[in-house]
Amino acid sequence: MKALSDLHLFVRVAQASSLSEAARGMDMTPAAASAAIKRLEAELGVPLFVRSTRHLRLSAEGELFLDDCRTGLDILTQARDRLTTGHDQISGVVSFSMPSDLGRNVVLPWLHTFQARHPQIQIRLQVSDRVIDVVRNPVDLALRYGDPPDSSLVSLAVAPHNRRSLCAAPSYLARHGTPRTPHELAAHNCLCFMLSDRTHDHWTFMRGAEIAEVDVRGNFQCDDGDAVRLLALRGEGIIYKSTLDVAADLRSGALVRLCPDWQGEAAALNLICPGRRHLRPAMRLLHTFLVEQFGAISEPA
Known part of the structure; x- marks a missing residue:
């Protein structure tokens, strides 16, 4: 045609x-x-x-x-x-954008399983922490933290209860000590993530009705979340990242959760698309699959 x-x-x-x-x-x-x-x-x-x-x-x-x-x-x-839709196989191409750390280390290994289940669906993948405009760019779905700023976009919940976790490697804590409250972060090297040239160096924590807002500093800032996490694993400093990004590291003990009686900021994970009328069966299947996979990741103690 x-x-x-x-x-x-x-x-x-x-x-x-x-x-x-x-x-x-x-x-x-x-x-x-x-x-x-x-x-x-x-x-x-x-x-x-x-x-x-x-x-x-x-x-x-x-x-x-x-x-x-x-x-x-x-x-x-x-x-x-x-x-x-009534046929046995749903086919099509899905252009899919996802953030660096979560994409490479969590989602990418799952996509082999998805395509084994649905071999007629092709994935065109963009792995980047750059915020892709899903209206102006040829992207069907974008995996993002938080709600979209544009209310005309459709947001499909994937992991709505996700939050940020404060953590560091045991080697860093052995050299510099373990902060017991968020306010003690001022004495530590905090590795900060940059998004759209804005550095995320204002960290917020909650404990019941109490709120702690801390401006942090460190010797490293990066616009790639994967790089920030890798530096933390090497013992270079403290990070404040989505729990989904660091769940495997916390389970293995490669990273240690800090200030566990304080709750991190909300970081709900959603799939964003230009509009509901753009949602094709292949895209709905991918959404259902991701909800299933992320639901299996239990938050580490």
Whole structure:
């Protein structure tokens, strides 16, 4: 169905503002993608994009066509899914974005099991702590901590009761001592995570009605959560990370939970997608699978 393929490509190019990036996402060469867009423009009789040597943006006609095109594709996708859902195998490609530490060390090993159960589903994976715009980029689902700032996005709960855990390696504690309250963190080297150029160095803890807010400092900051955790495992400092990220390390004793009578900040894990009408059966299967897998991770004592 070449016409439908051209429409899907048009939407991807509009989202990415890049012909080559959209072509990669659809396993096409840039030349083939360019030919498809020109074919679509010829059929419609209007230019859909304004091109220059460095930039590509929607024309006024392209902006008008984009919303109608998305609506039409959604209707056709839903119609196709109604036909295929009754079959034994649900198929399709799911573009899936997930954070660095959780993605590499927790979720990635599970995806082999998921694809063994559903061999007709292909996963296109993006592993990065960069916050991907799921509306402007060709991403179906993004695994994120916290609720999305944009209320138009759909948030599907995966691990709603997850919280942050304060922890360090036994080797660090042997050299520097163990803090008994969050306020003692001022005397320790705290390894901080950066997100969108903002350093997470203001840590909050709760004990009943009591709240402790601590500004921490350390000799290392990084925008990759996996790197921060690895430094903690080497005994370089104290980290304050999602319990899901460090659950295996706490169970093995590679990391030790600190200030256990204080509760860490909420860090609910959700799957984010552009809208409920975008949720295809393959995406729903992945959501159900992740809820099942994360539910099996019991919080370490």
